[in-house]
Each structure stands twice: as C-alpha cells, then as structure tokens.
Amino acid sequence: MTSPPAPFVIGIDGPSGSGKSSVSRAVAARLGAGYLDTGAMYRALTWWCRHTEVDLGDADAIVAAALGLPLEIGDDPQAPTVAVDGIDVAAAIRTSEISSLVSTVATVPEVRVEMQLRQRALIDDFAVRHGACVAEGRDVTTVIAPDAQVRILLTASEEARLRRRSLEVHGATDEAAIAATRDQVVRRDRDDSTVSQFTEAAEGVTVVDTSDLDFEASVAAVMDVVAAARAS
Ligand SMILES: Nc1ncnc2c1ncn2[C@@H]1O[C@H](COP(=O)(O)OP(=O)(O)OP(=O)(O)O)[C@@H](O)[C@H]1O
Numbered sequence: 001m002t003s004p005p006a007p008f009v010i011g012i013d014g015p016s017g018s019g020k021s022s023v024s025r026a027v028a029a030r031l032g033a034g035y036l037d038t039g040a041m042y043r044a045l046t047w048w049c050r051h052t053e054v055d056l057g058d059a060d061a062i063v064a065a066a067l068g069l070p071l072e073i074g075d076d077p078q079a080p081t082v083a084v085d086g087i088d089v090a091a092a093i094r095t096s097e098i099s100s101l102v103s104t105v106a107t108v109p110e111v112r113v114e115m116q117l118r119q120r121a122l123i124d125d126f127a128v129r130h131g132a133c134v135a136e137g138r139d140v141t142t143v144i145a146p147d148a149q150v151r152i153l154l155t156a157s158e159e160a161r162l163r164r165r166s167l168e169v170h171g172a173t174d175e176a177a178i179a180a181t182r183d184q185v186v187r188r189d190r191d192d193s194t195v196s197q198f199t200e201a202a203e204g205v206t207v208v209d210t211s212d213l214d215f216e217a218s219v220a221a222v223m224d225v226v227a228a229a230r231a232s
C-alpha cells in the first residue's frame with residue numbers, strides 16, 4: 001500500500017509592500033491550495049488588544065491577550081476571513097492605526113511563540129484539507145515552516161514598495177503620499193526585522209525580486225519556482 005503524498009507547503013516571506021499577500025493569494029487560488037496570512041494574525045491580536053483596552057506598553061498583558069485570543073481564520077485565498085470573538089475584523093485590521101501599532105505586539109517574544117504554534121497547526125490543517133497550503137509572512141521560511149517544499153523571499157526595492165503601498169492607501173504616488181506611507185513600510189520593517197529574518201534570504205530560500213515586475217509577472221515568477229520544486 002502506498003502512503004498519500006505529503007501535503008505541499010509553500011512559504012513566502014518578505015518586507016512590507018513586496019506583494020506577499022496579493023501574490024500568495026493568486027498563487028494559492030491557481031493551485032487550489034489553502035492560504036494563510038500570518039500577518040493577519042498579528043493584526044487581529046493588535047485589534048483585540050485595542051478592543052479589550054490592553055495597555056500596549058505592558059508586554060505581560062499583551063502575552064495574556066495572545067494566549068487567550070479567540071481567533072478564527074479562513075483558508076480561502078479568494079475570500080480570506082478573520083474573526084475575533086465572533087466579530088468579523090477583516091477590514092478593521094487593515095486600518096492605518098493597526099498598521100502603525102502591530103509591530104509593538106509582534107515583537108514581544110512570547111507572543112511570537114504562541115502565534116508560531118498556532119500558525120504551524122493551521123498550515124498543517126489547511127495543507128491536509130487542500131493538499132497544499134501557501135503561507136506568507138516574515139518568518140514562515142525560517143521559523144514556522146523551515147521544511148516547506150517551497151521557500152521564497154519575495155522582495156522589491158524600497159522605492160517600489162513605497163510606491164505600491166502609497167498607491168493602495170492614498171491613491172497617489174506624489175511626494176506627500178510617499179512621505180505619509182513611510183512609517184507603514186520603512187519604520188515597520190525596521191522594527192519587525194529585529195525579531196525575524198526577512199531582509200536577506202536564509203539558506204535554501206529562493207529570492208524572487210519583483211521590483212521590475214508587474215503583478216501578473218510576479219505571480220508567474222512564483223509559479224515557476226513552485227513548478228520547479230514539484231518537478232524535482
Ligand atoms: N509586482 C507588483 N507590481 C505592482 N504592484 C504590486 C505588485 N505586487 C503587489 N502589488 C500591489 O502592491 C500592494 C501591496 O501588496 P501586498 O499587500 O500584497 O504586499 P505585502 O507584502 O503583503 O505587504 P504587507 O506586508 O505590508 O501586508 C497591493 O496594492 C498590490 O496589489
């Protein structure tokens with residue numbers, strides 16, 4: 001009797017605005033795979049801390065909130081759902097307020113341990129259910145799923161990332177819009193990179209630089225890496 005093929009895991013890390021979420025969703029949809037946005041989990045915890053009036057200056061209180069976080073996260077790349085305590089927070093976790101606060105929560109070491117445990121369990125579950133899972137974040141390729149069949153660092157120049165995020169949030173890429181975006185991209189990456197390695201590829205991780213690629217070409221570049229891994 002032959003055993004079923006091992007679930008296929010694709011880990012994608014990268015800095016803010018590199019295209020992780022949008023590209024990962026498109027790749028997961030094309031592969032019929034489950035999708036996990038690990039950053040959404042830190043955002044959901046940040047939202048929960050605000051909602052329950054946890055003092056973000058109190059690391060112990062944030063850890064307690066993380067341990068009890070009543071989070072439900074969906075696996076559909078075409079309709080990713082995030083609910084906390086039964087409340088749909090998919091939109092609320094994307095506000096500029098949450099974006100500016102999330103690193104404070106995500107850089108608490110005990111919070112990361114709890115989230116990483118949950119993320120491993122979710123990836124296993126999604127991968128078994130769909131035969132494959134695309135998981136994206138900052139430490140998927142290095143800490144959460146270092147044994148994933150595909151490990152990609154999706155990068156883009158700071159200029160490209162600022163332009164993309166500025167267009168998305170402000171609908172413009174003039175000097176004022178770029179300046180208003182800098183905190184969400186440059187400062188956040190600086191803080192986040194104190195606890196995760198996503199500015200340089202770890203050993204065995206394939207770099208996909210999207211600076212000069214449009215969205216479709218970025219998806220195609222990732223699909224090529226996946227196809228090569230499947231063929232090997
Ligand atoms: N290759 C690309 N060319 C142009 N725009 C892109 C490309 N990839 C993604 N985008 C756009 O850039 C914006 C940021 O992409 P996305 O949210 O996927 O980045 P991210 O890496 O997940 O960022 P964050 O970590 O901050 O959530 C989106 O509006 C997306 O449509």
Ligand SMILES: Nc1ccn([C@H]2C[C@H](O)[C@@H](COP(=O)(O)O)O2)c(=O)n1
Pocket residue numbers: 016038039040042043102103106136137138139140188192196
């Ligand atoms: N694996 C991860 C995923 C995310 N984070 C942190 C870093 C980000 O500032 C925040 C939100 O992520 P985003 O939605 O912007 O991808 O969560 C992390 O530390 N580790």
